[in-house]
Amino acid sequence: MKKILNLVFSRIAIVGILILLQIGIIISVIWKLSNYFIYFYIICVLISTVVVIHLVSKNENPSYKLAWAIPIMLFPLFGGFFYIIAGNNRLGKKFTRRLEEVYRRTVPFLKQDESIMEELEQQDKNIANQAKYINHFSCYPIYKNTKTKYFSPGESFFESLVEELEKAEHFIFMEYFIIDQGMMWDTVLEILERKAKQGVDVRVLYDDIGCLKTLPYKYEEKLRKKGIKCLVFNPLAPVVSIILNNRDHRKITVVDGHVGFMGGINLADEYINAVERFGHWKDAAIMLKGEAVWNLTMMFLQTWDFTSNEYEDYNLYKPNVYHPEPFESDGYVQPYADSPLDHETVGENVYLNLLHKAKDYVYICTPYLIVDNEMVTALSLAAKSGVDVRIMTPHIEDKWYVHILTRAYYEQLIKVGIKIYEYTPGFIHSKTFVSDDEVGVVGSINMDYRSLYLHFECGTWLYKTETIRDIKEDFLNMVEIATPITLEDCRRVKLVTRLMRSIIRLFAPLM
Numbered sequence: 001m002k003k004i005l006n007l008v009f010s011r012i013a014i015v016g017i018l019i020l021l022q023i024g025i026i027i028s029v030i031w032k033l034s035n036y037f038i039y040f041y042i043i044c045v046l047i048s049t050v051v052v053i054h055l056v057s058k059n060e061n062p063s064y065k066l067a068w069a070i071p072i073m074l075f076p077l078f079g080g081f082f083y084i085i086a087g088n089n090r091l092g093k094k095f096t097r098r099l100e101e102v103y104r105r106t107v108p109f110l111k112q113d114e115s116i117m118e119e120l121e122q123q124d125k126n127i128a129n130q131a132k133y134i135n136h137f138s139c140y141p142i143y144k145n146t147k148t149k150y151f152s153p154g155e156s157f158f159e160s161l162v163e164e165l166e167k168a169e170h171f172i173f174m175e176y177f178i179i180d181q182g183m184m185w186d187t188v189l190e191i192l193e194r195k196a197k198q199g200v201d202v203r204v205l206y207d208d209i210g211c212l213k214t215l216p217y218k219y220e221e222k223l224r225k226k227g228i229k230c231l232v233f234n235p236l237a238p239v240v241s242i243i244l245n246n247r248d249h250r251k252i253t254v255v256d257g258h259v260g261f262m263g264g265i266n267l268a269d270e271y272i273n274a275v276e277r278f279g280h281w282k283d284a285a286i287m288l289k290g291e292a293v294w295n296l297t298m299m300f301l302q303t304w305d306f307t308s309n310e311y312e313d314y315n316l317y318k319p320n321v322y323h324p325e326p327f328e329s330d331g332y333v334q335p336y337a338d339s340p341l342d343h344e345t346v347g348e349n350v351y352l353n354l355l356h357k358a359k360d361y362v363y364i365c366t367p368y369l370i371v372d373n374e375m376v377t378a379l380s381l382a383a384k385s386g387v388d389v390r391i392m393t394p395h396i397e398d399k400w401y402v403h404i405l406t407r408a409y410y411e412q413l414i415k416v417g418i419k420i421y422e423y424t425p426g427f428i429h430s431k432t433f434v435s436d437d438e439v440g441v442v443g444s445i446n447m448d449y450r451s452l453y454l455h456f457e458c459g460t461w462l463y464k465t466e467t468i469r470d471i472k473e474d475f476l477n478m479v480e481i482a483t484p485i486t487l488e489d490c491r492r493v494k495l496v497t498r499l500m501r502s503i504i505r506l507f508a509p510l511m
């Protein structure tokens with residue numbers, strides 16, 4: 001009973017009810033008017049028709065357009081109005097202007113060392129082109145003079161995170177989609193509070209919807225009382241708005257400007273298997289030490305300045321400010337960010353580039369396999385061309401409807417020669433690509449529409465680093481304990497499940 005009452009009076013329930021009330025009022029007003037005025041009904045149908053024509057003509061993903069066009073035409077009375085209010089995939093003008101101003105101020109601090117790009121061109125023109133694409137469209141340079149370390153599962157990441165936080169002397173920046181009170185966060189919080197008292201500039205940024213179920217309302221005020229600067233990204237408001245879809249899905253920690261972490265691991269106990277939710281939780285992250293950490297620092301400061309509407313002297317946080325000694329070098333490292341603002345699907349295109357250029361193999365880990373036609377085509381073409389394409393997904397799901405949708409793509413991919421495995425011990429949350437013993441990606445970017453089109457994301461593109469071997473080895477070790485999926489498995493499915501897959505797949509871009 002207590003759990004039910006807590007849910008009923010929780011913030012998510014209250015906000016959800018208010019949003020549903022708004023939707024209900026809109027629908028009821030339109031419905032009543034249509035009963036009395038046939039002309040109003042005709043106007044609504046015309047509006048829905050115009051909206052669909054506008055939607056089809058837009059330069060957006062065809063699957064996304066189809067997912068909206070069908071319900072609008074099925075319910076023309078209020079479908080067009082609802083799309084105008086909540087479906088038009090454009091950020092608000094105020095939101096956009098603030099982001100553009102932040103990017104305008106910060107881009108001059110992200111200069112590419114052209115000698116590194118020339119080096120890459122001499123080694124492999126295709127690789128250089130991939131690095132150029134990331135640099136031109138995400139504005140983040142590629143570096144040498146950076147050491148990398150791969151972590152999987154989350155327990156090994158947590159151990160190193162605590163170790164590096166304890167070494168902090170000047171500043172700690174942490175940006176996470178989810179923070180949950182428990183052993184992991186309590187351990188981190190104790191260090192942050194202690195460091196703040198020592199005069200370290202400690203800042204925490206978390207996503208409001210990501211933490212809606214895990215942190216109490218106004219939790220940022222509690223952190224501020226401990227001396228920790230804290231901001232909440234895109235706070236949830238009880239208003240029907242597309243901006244609610246644009247979440248900060250990044251997971252970034254920066255310590256003193258020369259040590260950084262990023263990947264798929266949030267600050268919650270299931271990520272380090274301190275509690276069990278969906279069997280064994282398998283995740284991945286990467287630690288950077290050196291010049292490439294500057295990209296992570298700038299990602300954090302861009303989001304911080306956007307949220308706070310303030311600006312600072314970015315030169316104070318460069319890698320060599322508190323580490324004047326030369327950095328070790330380990331191949332080429334390029335952390336990059338993706339934003340729904342830039343109208344460029346950098347996250348997806350990095351994956352597509354990697355698939356198009358692969359010669360021998362591509363091994364992929366993703367918790368969700370909800371892919372558009374471009375990704376299906378790239379995966380299929382690589383496999384048809386003789387590339388060994390393997391994909392690892394969860395065996396135990398965190399969201400049943402998403403898992404149904406993930407499995408809906410298996411059959412067509414297996415038919416073209418792609419090997420698909422489910423991580424038998426539990427849930428895999430890693431977002432990794434590795435190819436040809438040379439190229440890899442570790443980040444926060446899932447293979448689904450939300451990550452690729454709506455969220456603020458980040459990844460690290462790697463070339464000839466020692467961690468490439470570690471990512472490959474980790475994948476092959478998982479294959480040994482995973483369940484290989486066959487065509488027979490795909491076809492041995494109840495008719496009801498097949499029907500659900502077809503329906504859910506149609507609306508995949510809206511999930």
